[in-house]
Amino acid sequence: MEQSSSHSDRTREKVLDAAERLFAQKGFDAVSVREITGQAGVHLSAVNYYFESKKNLYLEVFRARVLPQSQPFQATLKQLEQEEEIDLPVLIRTMVSAFLRGGTGRRSNMVRHGPLFFHELANPSEAFDLLMDELFQPAHDRIKRILARGIKREVEDEQLTFYTMALMALVRHYIHSQAVVQKVFERDFDERFLDQLIDYLSDFMLHGINLEEKA
Amino acid sequence: MEQSSSHSDRTREKVLDAAERLFAQKGFDAVSVREITGQAGVHLSAVNYYFESKKNLYLEVFRARVLPQSQPFQATLKQLEQEEEIDLPVLIRTMVSAFLRGGTGRRSNMVRHGPLFFHELANPSEAFDLLMDELFQPAHDRIKRILARGIKREVEDEQLTFYTMALMALVRHYIHSQAVVQKVFERDFDERFLDQLIDYLSDFMLHGINLEEKA
């Protein structure tokens, strides 16, 4: 902690790498400390030395990896909120793309960390509050404000909340359930499919929102 | 098995009840056999006596509870597929309602068993194949055929698959993430909210599908 000793830093990082990967694959309970240190190639006691406990290591994965790496995504939303852009199709496509691509051209961190979110939603621990307060709720609020600006007609607040949740539900499904998606679509979850998906999702969202009064 | 001894039947059922509840709350790994038998008010060894193993008890929850209780829901889809009804708004509303209400007026089994699906999706075991083959895939195929009949214009098969997944993603979100939903909407997940939700979801689906060619 006090020194930037490259060796001990690397040991700590190796544990964090393995923990991130294994917790994402199996969730907290199904992974043992022995499994983590085994894959990291370090000694069993390294977890307690560097992180005090398995539980704290788990939380550190969220604090040191998940939240920092969601910054590009959050920055995209923040920027979109401040820009003068108010064209709904552009706004929606940019947000959908930010979710599935993480705001950049490379593989989305949201997709990489999807399984971690998923386990935490299914089995909430202290990390749930962290995710909710630092990621989900701020993102939800921003998306809601962005949609509000892009929608021309008057919309009730609860209706707007529903549109926001619809967007999150749709992208979340593709982020969290890639196995089911691959099976049903009979396609690999590759870059071409991601492009196609962004098209489908953007169009669907746009038309779902742009409704006239009920027939 | 061979006798309908009421005492032993009730012991078996009490274990199954507690297992269903606890596995739904915490998932397989986080629940111990002691916890199950403790809450059921029966002896520890009852699990191995009646179900051979913890793993098999878990599977039995799906075989004896989840799948049978999904019958009303599946029956609704089957009936909808065979009826001459081809009005898209009615078709969509009936399906959305079947998900969230399980096809009847009382609390949906889909909602009751939501956490079990959720844990299994996050942490797939043998029960995943069971759910996929006996519930998700058949439901998906039926919904897709029902939508195909209700949509007037020509639609590509993959586009149709996407619409089907959109419906499942939207309802799944409300079935699986009730905690998040309550927090964001600041409303209880009661009957009134369920009615409102069915309105929102049906409208959103309907307009999301009924798009003209892209502007």
Place this chain on the structure above:
DNA sequence: GTCTATAAGTAGATAGAC
């Protein structure tokens, strides 16, 4: 069918040598 007792394994965590 239900109990006691216990086996056999694994979990997270720690004291102390190096």
Place this chain on the structure above:
DNA sequence: GTCTATCTACTTATAGAC
């Protein structure tokens, strides 16, 4: 900072008395 060795607790599962 990393290792060995071990502690304590808890897990599923089973053999055998009642």
